[in-house]
Amino acid sequence: MSLAIFDLDNTLLSTDSDHAWGEFLLEQGAVDPVAYREANDRFLADYEAGTLDIQAFLAVALRPLGEHSPEQLAAWHQQFMASKIEPHILPKGEELVARHRTRGDTLLIVTATNRFITGPIAERLGIDELIAVEPEMVDGRYTGRATGIPSYREGKVKRLEAWLADKDLTLDDSWFYSDSHNDLALLEQVEHPVAVDPDPSLREVAEARGWKIISLRD
Numbered sequence: 001m002s003l004a005i006f007d008l009d010n011t012l013l014s015t016d017s018d019h020a021w022g023e024f025l026l027e028q029g030a031v032d033p034v035a036y037r038e039a040n041d042r043f044l045a046d047y048e049a050g051t052l053d054i055q056a057f058l059a060v061a062l063r064p065l066g067e068h069s070p071e072q073l074a075a076w077h078q079q080f081m082a083s084k085i086e087p088h089i090l091p092k093g094e095e096l097v098a099r100h101r102t103r104g105d106t107l108l109i110v111t112a113t114n115r116f117i118t119g120p121i122a123e124r125l126g127i128d129e130l131i132a133v134e135p136e137m138v139d140g141r142y143t144g145r146a147t148g149i150p151s152y153r154e155g156k157v158k159r160l161e162a163w164l165a166d167k168d169l170t171l172d173d174s175w176f177y178s179d180s181h182n183d184l185a186l187l188e189q190v191e192h193p194v195a196v197d198p199d200p201s202l203r204e205v206a207e208a209r210g211w212k213i214i215s216l217r218d
Contacts, residue, residue, distance in 0.1 A: 003169060004100035005160070005186070006127070007178035008111040008118060011196045012093035013085065014217060017121060018061060018113040019044045020084040025064055028076060036060075047112075048199065050182055054112070054152045058145075062135050065116060066144025073142070077120060085121055092216040096177070097125060106169065110160060110176075110186065112152040116142070131159045156186045177214075181205065 009016040022040035025031045039060050046052040065073060100107060107127045111118050114133040122130045133150050136143045151159045164170065174190040176183070181201035187193035195206035195213045206213050 002100075002103070002105045002173040002175065003108060003171065004097075004105040005108045005110055005174065005176040005190065006097070007176075007180065007183055007196075008109050008121065009113060010179040011177055012090060012097070012109075012125060012216070013088045013121070014090055015084070015088040016044060016047075016113075017085060017117050020088075021080060021117050022061070024076070024080045024084050030068065030076075031064055047182065050201070052152070052182075054150045054155070058114075058133065058150065062114065062142070062146060063144045065135055065142035070141060073116070077116070081120060081124070085124070089124070090216045092218075094125065096216065097127065100175070101126070105175075106167075108163075110151060110156050112150065112156070112182070114146070129163075131156070131163055153182050154185045156183065157189060160186065160189070178202070187211070 006012055009018065019040060022036065026033060026037055043052060043057045043060070097107060106129065108129040108131065109118065109122050109127050110131040112133060114135050115130065116135050118130060118132045131151050133152070134147045136145045136147045149155045149158050171190055173192070175192040175194060176187055176190040177194045177196045178187060179196050179198055179202065181199055184202070184205060193211045195202050195211055197215050197217055198206055198213060203213065
């Protein structure tokens with residue numbers, strides 16, 4: 001049995017769920033229409049450029065979770081799944097997951113997006129194991145802060161190492177599928193790194209190292 005690891009945004013999805021959630025909140029009138037949109041777009045650009053300050057991003061991205069009740073957030077998330085996520089689930093991505101499932105592999109999503117957003121998405125994809133940014137909860141409500149190591153860049157490797165130790169698993173014959181140069185540190189850890197519709201920086205590295213390159217959007 002091998003471990004099949006998947007990035008989520010722009011890999012199994014044809015969108016960035018973090019940014020899409022921000023757009024959804026703007027549509028609901030739940031956040032400042034000018035400042036939040038500017039920040040949401042700027043942080044996405046920083047992520048794509050590899051210059052994202054993850055703590056500054058999380059301070060903005062998680063704040064709305066602390067400003068609304070769990071009931072309101074849950075209702076919004078149902079709408080969000082239907083309008084912003086379901087249309088962007090890639091059929092070829094589901095087929096890829098199904099092939100690994102048929103092989104008996106352990107399926108795991110590792111994402112820099114927080115668990116509030118991605119937990120239901122992983123469930124929709126039939127993937128039980130998820131490493132994500134962990135929003136803090138106190139007395140049943142989100143605080144607007146994160147806990148632990150953010151699963152971003154090298155943080156993905158640290159979080160995966162802890163997860164492997166807890167599960168008593170190894171990276172023998174492991175796979176990782178990602179679109180982003182931000183995931184190079186984790187791609188370098190697995191036996192089978194696969195670039196999925198890669199950004200230009202990742203494509204250059206993948207071609208130079210002879211990594212497999214695939215598209216789930218053709």
